[in-house]
Amino acid sequence: MGSVRVISTKLLCATKAKAAAAGPTGTLARAWSVCLGRGVCSSPWRLQSSMSAWLVDQYGSNEVLKFSDETPAPTVNSPNEVMVKVHATSLNPLDIAMRGGYGAKLLNLRRDPLSVVNSDREFPLILGRDVSGVVVDCGSEVTHFFPGDEVWAAVPPWKQGSLAEFVTLTEFEVSHKPKSISHTEAASIPYVASTALSALVNAAGLCKDRCADKRVLIAGGSGGIGTFSIQLLKAWGAHVTVTCSQNAEGLVRGLGADEVVNYMAEDAEEHLETMEKFDVVLDGVGGDTEQWAMGLLKPWSGAKYVTLVTPLLHDTDSLGLLNGTFHAGLSLHNTAFQSAISSGVFYRWGFYAPDGPALDEVRELVDAGKILPVVEAQFPFAQVPQAFQKLEEGHARGKTVVRVAEEDEEGQSEEMGQSDGEYQQEAEHK
Numbered sequence: 001m002g003s004v005r006v007i008s009t010k011l012l013c014a015t016k017a018k019a020a021a022a023g024p025t026g027t028l029a030r031a032w033s034v035c036l037g038r039g040v041c042s043s044p045w046r047l048q049s050s051m052s053a054w055l056v057d058q059y060g061s062n063e064v065l066k067f068s069d070e071t072p073a074p075t076v077n078s079p080n081e082v083m084v085k086v087h088a089t090s091l092n093p094l095d096i097a098m099r100g101g102y103g104a105k106l107l108n109l110r111r112d113p114l115s116v117v118n119s120d121r122e123f124p125l126i127l128g129r130d131v132s133g134v135v136v137d138c139g140s141e142v143t144h145f146f147p148g149d150e151v152w153a154a155v156p157p158w159k160q161g162s163l164a165e166f167v168t169l170t171e172f173e174v175s176h177k178p179k180s181i182s183h184t185e186a187a188s189i190p191y192v193a194s195t196a197l198s199a200l201v202n203a204a205g206l207c208k209d210r211c212a213d214k215r216v217l218i219a220g221g222s223g224g225i226g227t228f229s230i231q232l233l234k235a236w237g238a239h240v241t242v243t244c245s246q247n248a249e250g251l252v253r254g255l256g257a258d259e260v261v262n263y264m265a266e267d268a269e270e271h272l273e274t275m276e277k278f279d280v281v282l283d284g285v286g287g288d289t290e291q292w293a294m295g296l297l298k299p300w301s302g303a304k305y306v307t308l309v310t311p312l313l314h315d316t317d318s319l320g321l322l323n324g325t326f327h328a329g330l331s332l333h334n335t336a337f338q339s340a341i342s343s344g345v346f347y348r349w350g351f352y353a354p355d356g357p358a359l360d361e362v363r364e365l366v367d368a369g370k371i372l373p374v375v376e377a378q379f380p381f382a383q384v385p386q387a388f389q390k391l392e393e394g395h396a397r398g399k400t401v402v403r404v405a406e407e408d409e410e411g412q413s414e415e416m417g418q419s420d421g422e423y424q425q426e427a428e429h430k
Helices: 095-098 104-109 189-203 224-235 244-254 268-273 289-296 312-319 321-343 358-368 381-392 410-416 420-428
Strands: 015-024 028-035 050-056 064-070 081-091 128-136 150-154 166-170 175-176 217-218 241-246 260-263 282-285 304-307 346-351 375-380 399-404
Touching: 064 381, 081 150, 095 381, 104 244, 104 312, 104 321, 128 166, 128 189, 150 189, 175 358, 189 224, 189 282, 189 304, 189 358, 217 289, 224 241, 224 244, 224 358, 241 244, 241 268, 244 260, 244 381, 260 268, 268 289, 268 346, 282 289, 282 399, 289 304, 289 321, 312 321, 321 346, 375 381
Parallel strands: 217 241, 217 282, 241 260, 282 304, 304 346, 375 399
Antiparallel strands: 015 028, 050 064, 081 128, 081 166, 081 399, 128 150, 150 175
């Protein structure tokens, strides 16, 4: 696994103060920071009015992706914001869905309430939910981060994304990046970690102190969320069973899965039914999985079925905000009520929830070697459409990463030369 040599000096905002920090490339970079009376810490990055980014100005398939080097650069407009220079990002199925307009009505309302009367305000839209990079500017009330800090984060879907040179987030959405991995590797984790933690902790009620005697089934375990969840649950001491295709068995076993079932086999459901019942089912597949997976849970014991494939955004897109929300809520209520009275099983939805403090805990697990980044493919920033195409092919074995800033440090250049296959082999021999 690649490593990064980092010399980092935190720069404190002080009136007319001048500080220097060693950047992540190992070269001395000068930084000036002045706390202005308007309550925002300013730096030379504020002078950059434009940046490079991949945009969509209409919804559709891959051809709507457009590169622009004249995109307005974000700025720190709030005392609790930080501006991050993006070194790497990764793609998720959500990016493909959002490119096609998925969740547009609800997310646009969250971005800007005036979008209800003016739908054109949503464009141009920058996709990308993962970021690993370096803080270059911060608000005056930011206390945990300073220019020069290496950070990672999951970008909320209602904010402009990370397929750009810079992104602005609140300090509560950001976490210090693990020291043991490169930006390319780190960019593969935040979104899947935030989603998995939201589902497993908030919806399923699991945590590191309540997993030792738990049996968990992960439906669809070879993708980004699945590969992260396997490692997290094993770090917490749970027994983990995974469904995946046969050619992904080596990968998920290498990450710690106790039992693996080939979901393509004719007797897959029968095989699962012969096993001891589960305390939690995490469903990242959807479709008819719900029909047979509910019966695999321990009845009348507080067992929980958590699905990441919910109808909320689809319903609001197709039926409108009010009708869609009502329809989705009614569907959740009916299914939850039926499962509770028939077998005492709790039915819940899991949602992606950006959370900087939660990533602090993940960072500790990564640096302790208990969670390994699983990167299936890498693409340079110029090949974002090809990265989307790769992801759309399906059958993911980890994450597809985009290198936004090519780096010349020794550790990173070594990692750049690592083939996609080597990442999977490393996971299989973890």
